[in-house]
Amino acid sequence: MNSALEFVKTGIRGLDTILNGGIPQGWIVVVSGGPGAGKSTLALEFIYRGALEYQEPGLIVTFNDTKSQIFKTFKGFGWDFEHLEKEGIIGILDYSTSSLVFLEKVVRTGKFTLDFITAQIMREIEEINAKRAIIDPLNTLSLLFPNDFQIRREIHRLFGLLSSANCTTMCTLELKRPEMGTNEFLVEEFVAQGLVRLYYLERSMARFRWMEVVKMRGVKQESKIYPFEIDGEGILIKTESEGSDVEEGGEEKTV
Numbered sequence: 001m002n003s004a005l006e007f008v009k010t011g012i013r014g015l016d017t018i019l020n021g022g023i024p025q026g027w028i029v030v031v032s033g034g035p036g037a038g039k040s041t042l043a044l045e046f047i048y049r050g051a052l053e054y055q056e057p058g059l060i061v062t063f064n065d066t067k068s069q070i071f072k073t074f075k076g077f078g079w080d081f082e083h084l085e086k087e088g089i090i091g092i093l094d095y096s097t098s099s100l101v102f103l104e105k106v107v108r109t110g111k112f113t114l115d116f117i118t119a120q121i122m123r124e125i126e127e128i129n130a131k132r133a134i135i136d137p138l139n140t141l142s143l144l145f146p147n148d149f150q151i152r153r154e155i156h157r158l159f160g161l162l163s164s165a166n167c168t169t170m171c172t173l174e175l176k177r178p179e180m181g182t183n184e185f186l187v188e189e190f191v192a193q194g195l196v197r198l199y200y201l202e203r204s205m206a207r208f209r210w211m212e213v214v215k216m217r218g219v220k221q222e223s224k225i226y227p228f229e230i231d232g233e234g235i236l237i238k239t240e241s242e243g244s245d246v247e248e249g250g251e252e253k254t255v
């Protein structure tokens with residue numbers, strides 16, 4: 001364990017074990033995967049467990065699901081975000097309907113920066129004293145920029161501000177080709193301190209879920225890919241003996 005770092009427990013079943021204690025405080029972790037992989041569920045559970053089990057206020061920045069969709073969908077797990085918001089324990093910035101209008105405006109005026117959204121995020125973090133945040137999905141912001149250089153510059157700035165506020169953050173990232181063992185990564189995955197990839201892949205006419213911690217700066221990681229499930233209570237990572245070692249060439253081997 002790196003004694004120079006403080007760790008934030010996610011509270012998600014199995015995740016703190018495979019992370020060797022949690023996420024270093026203030027780190028930005030990208031959670032990437034294909035549709036239905038469990039990105040939003042994982043990120044929202046990070047906020048929910050933080051609020052409930054660790055009394056840490058959290059901010060949800062949403063670009064896809066509306067606030068009321070989040071309230072309804074995740075009540076299925078018993079997570080009452082509506083109540084937590086009313087109590088002021090969590091904050092929600094809902095850009096689901098306005099984000100495209102905002103993006104169009106940026107394109108029209110030619111001011112290609114994230115300043116406006118970044119300022120709102122940082123203000124809200126300060127207001128509720130958020131120790132955790134999620135941005136779901138980060139792709140909406142990257143869409144603004146025509147090349148990797150600009151994406152890197154703006155995302156790096158946003159991540160830097162979140163880190164300096166000591167706000168541990170999960171950013172979901174949509175992947176079009178979420179293959180296991182791929183060596184192709186997006187610029188957002190490089191800029192973040194942590195990268196968790198979720199896979200929801202077809203094997204013998206059914207789909208199964210796996211999770212891989214590709215990197216977590218400053219923390220030793222096992223090079224395993226773990227199976228996980230989404231059950232009635234949220235994410236459940238199977239840490240015991242069911243992990244898979246990745247052999248050279250990206251082939252997967254169950255151990």
Ligand SMILES: Nc1ncnc2c1ncn2[C@@H]1O[C@H](COP(=O)(O)OP(=O)(O)OP(=O)(O)O)[C@@H](O)[C@H]1O
Binds near residue numbers: 036038040076174231
């Ligand atoms: N109670 C439950 N038990 C089992 N599985 C569930 C339950 N509730 C939701 N799920 C599954 O979890 C999946 C939700 O994944 P989630 O919305 O987190 O994916 P995502 O990676 O954010 O996808 P997208 O890119 O489309 O936003 C659903 O497709 C559903 O199959």
Ligand SMILES: [Mg+2]
Binds near residue numbers: 039040041064136
């Ligand atoms: Mg989602």
